[in-house]
Amino acid sequence: MKPQSMKSGAPPLCVLKFGSSVLQCDADYDAAAQEVFRHVRRGEKVIAVVSALAGETDALLAQGELVGGNGATPHAAMMARLARVGELRSAALMGLALGRVGVRTAVLDPHEIGLEAEGDPLDANLCGLDNAAVAEALSCHEVLAVPGFTAVHARFGAVTLGRGGTDLTAVFFAARCGAARVRLIKDVDGVYAEDPAENPQAERYAELDYDAAADVSAGLIQPKAIAAAKAANLVIEIAAMGAGEATRICAAPARKAPARPVRRLRVALLGCGAVGAGVLAHLRSRPDLFELNPVLVRRPEARAHQDGVRFTDELGLALSGKPDxxxxxxxxADHPAEIMARALSGGAHVVTANKAALARHYDALHAATREGAARLAFSAAVGGGTPILEALEQRGGHNGPVRIEGVMNGTANFLLDRLAAGDAFDDAVKEAQRLGFAEADPAADVDGHDAADKLSLLIRAAFGKAVDPAGIPKDSLAQADPAAVKAARADGLVFKQIGVCELSADGQVKAEVRVRAVPAQHPLAGARNEENRFILTCADHSVQTLCGKGAGRWPTAAAVFADIMDIHRGLSEPEKMEFAASEPSRAPALLRA
Ligand SMILES: NC(=O)c1ccc[n+]([C@@H]2O[C@H](COP(=O)([O-])OP(=O)(O)OC[C@H]3O[C@@H](n4cnc5c(N)ncnc54)[C@H](O)[C@@H]3O)[C@@H](O)[C@H]2O)c1
Ligand SMILES: N[C@@H](CCO)C(=O)O
Incomplete structure (x- = not known):
């Protein structure tokens, strides 16, 4: 296979393959989306190659056998058409799961990207890909989700690539598109000398060469995929969902990985509202990694029983037993900041989405991280599921950002959209509250305070300066005339609440939150509902635009949980830190003492 790199200067491309061993039920698409999001927030573009849900291909083949076999030999090409249905469905489900998080995702079937195969209809080999179609999809989306296992055939139409063929699809995409990484995600954390299900003492490889991998990984990796990787001199990683470490299959002698028991972190979850309930669901999906203290809520008696989860209204109980x-x-703002500062100075790591507390108590919280040698992570505090703080970290240093302009309050954007559609202001506010976008006091959204808090965090991250959010001039949405907002459409204008901050050559920072009409072609004009959009301008005049869902349970919980997983990986897998150093930068909001 001849690699054809994506355009130079483009973000690194990562191919992730999700096999049936990690897609056991519908809820697993959520975990897979979280895994994809982890790479997106590092600034990577992702091709997510998916298998069918576990058991689905077998069920389809059995059905085909019953209908078309039954004493006769079923028609191979017909069987291939039937067998691929599970993957087509799975790619669409993956797209839906990513859409919930707010990651811009294209789902394309083989005929839409010229993915071609030749040979036996049930055991075909890949031979062609329309790179331009892939590049186009990735130019306006962060993720391209594609079905594995199936491709287009000149003679038979649709064919399949043999059992385990999704591995081959992933390797083929990586080789053809010049991916920086291809990771096959399995229900084991790498390749072992023996099947660890049969021998729990079996040793895991850190690295091994292609031929040795083909010998020991029968049943785990499709042999055709290993051969294709060897031919393309491509490193394949075999890893578990959420793991930092992987077995690397490459042209290197075999090397075993040191045994490292996975550490379960004791977690204190404070608050179980719009965002907290989403984070609780994520934490509960990984009982192997997290042990939950009683969750702090206002009315524990009103909580429906959830297996294994206890609720309390006592802060002391929620923080009992020295949580990690x-x-x-x-x-x-002030009370949660006090709680966080105490936890940090006591050595517990903290993850929060609370921009109000961070904007007001930034220095005290950071002093506490140093005192307790703990980490404070807050990716969700700006942009919700839009990784703007990560992007700033990645673009830091010489030629870093000098101007940030954005739609950074989802509720305000939602309200302006509703006003433009003719809805009444109060009804729109109620709807934003029902959808979990608005702050407990929606005046924070309406009057620009929330956007000002976010600006102050962006200014810290981008320019390293302290700006009091109270001193940032702001317009209130309440002053916008609903009739004018609605009428603007006819003139090709869209009202937006826009936050801007700018660093001048003499080191001064200017910031403001304004409600103004912009032309429909303006890059911020297209932000719909709770979407956030940011335009970063760097000292070298390069411009980057970021979009995503800025508010709501799932996008915000995804960012919070991604911070939690980063902390877990950092504590459990010291080797990961070395590994990460050669990768694009990690979450910026992850501060280390
Ligand atoms: N909702 C979003 O889209 C979003 C996005 C990004 C950041 N955030 C931030 O995340 C945080 C949580 O937001 P949310 O939307 O989930 O709010 P929410 O009001 O839905 O949830 C907060 C929960 O905490 C509980 N709570 C508050 N004080 C308590 C106390 N002393 N004891 C026990 N329970 C208490 C409340 O009863 C409520 O259930 C806020 O800081 C918010 O600014 C929210
Ligand atoms: N209320 C905030 C939540 C996300 O920070 C918003 O609507 O943007």
């Missing part, structure tokens, strides 16, 4: 990690999702 405190997740603060209460809202408010």
């Amino acid at each position: 990690l405190v997740v603060e999702l209460l809202g408010g």
Whole structure:
């Protein structure tokens, strides 16, 4: 296979393959989306190659056998058409799961990207890909989700690539598109000398060469995929969902990985509202990694029983037993800041989405991280599921950002959209509250305070300067005339709440939150509903635009949980830190003492 790199200067491309061993039920698409999001927030573009849900291909083949076999030999090409249905469905489900998080995703079937195969209809080999179609999809989406296992055949139409063929699809995409990484995600954390299900003492490889991998990984990796990787001199990683470490299959002698028991972190979750409930669901999906303290809520008696989850209204109980990690999702500013500072100086790591507390108590919280040698992570505090803080970290240093302009409050954007559609202001506010976008006091959204808090965090991250959010001039949406907002459409204008901050050559920072009409072609004009959009301008005049869902349970919980997983990986897998150093930068909001 001849690699054809994506355009130079483009973000690194990563191919992730999700096999049936990690797609056991519908809820697993959520975990897979979280895994994809982890790479997206590092600034990578992702091709997600998916298998069918576990058991689905067998069920389809059995059905085909019953209908077309039954004493006769079923028609191979017909069987291939039937067998691929599970993957087509799975790619669409993956797209839906990513859409919930707010990651811009294209789902394309083989005929839409010229993915061609030749040979036996049930055991075909890949031979062609329309690189331009892939590049186009990735130019306006962060993720391209494609079905594995199936391709287009000149004679038979649709064919399949043999059992385990999704591995081959992933390797083929990586080789043809010049991916920086191809990771096959399995239900084991790498390749072992023997099947660890049969021998729990079996040793895991850190690295091994293609031929040795083909010998020991029968049943785990499709042999055709290993051969294709060898021919393309491509490193394949075999890893578990959420893991940092992987077995690397490459042209290197075999090397075993040191045994490293996975550490379960004790987590104190404070707050179980719009965001907290989403984070609780994520934490509960990984009982192997997290042990939950009683969750802090206002009315524990009103909580429906959830297996294994206890609720409390006592802060002391929620923080009992020296938790490793405190997740603060209460809202408010001063009280949560006090709780976080105490936890940090006591050595617990903290993850929060609370921009109000961070903007007001930034220095005190950072002093506490140093005191307790703990980490404070807050990716969700700006942009919700839009990784703007990560992008700033990645673009830091010489020629870093000098101007940031954006739609950074999802509720305000939602309200302006509703006004433009003719809805009444109060009804629109109620709807934003129902959807979990608005702050406990929606005046924070309406009057620009929330956007000002976010600007102050962006200014810290981009320019390293302290700006009091109270001193940032702001317009209130309440002053916008609903009739004018609605009428603007006819003139090709769209009203937006826009936050801007700019660093001048003499080191001064200017910031403001304005409600103004912009032309429909303006890059911020297209932000719909709770979407956030940011335009970063760097000192070298390069411009980057980021989009995503800026508010709501799932996008925000995804960012919070991604911070939690980063902390877990950092604590459990020291080797990962070395590994990460050669990768694009990690979450910026992850501060280390
Ligand atoms: N909702 C979003 O889209 C979003 C996005 C990004 C950041 N955030 C931030 O995340 C945090 C949580 O937001 P949310 O939307 O989930 O708010 P929410 O009001 O839905 O949830 C907060 C929960 O904490 C509980 N709580 C507050 N104080 C408490 C106390 N002293 N004891 C026990 N329970 C208490 C509340 O009863 C509520 O259930 C806020 O800081 C918010 O600014 C929210
Ligand atoms: N209320 C905030 C939540 C996300 O920070 C918003 O609507 O943007």
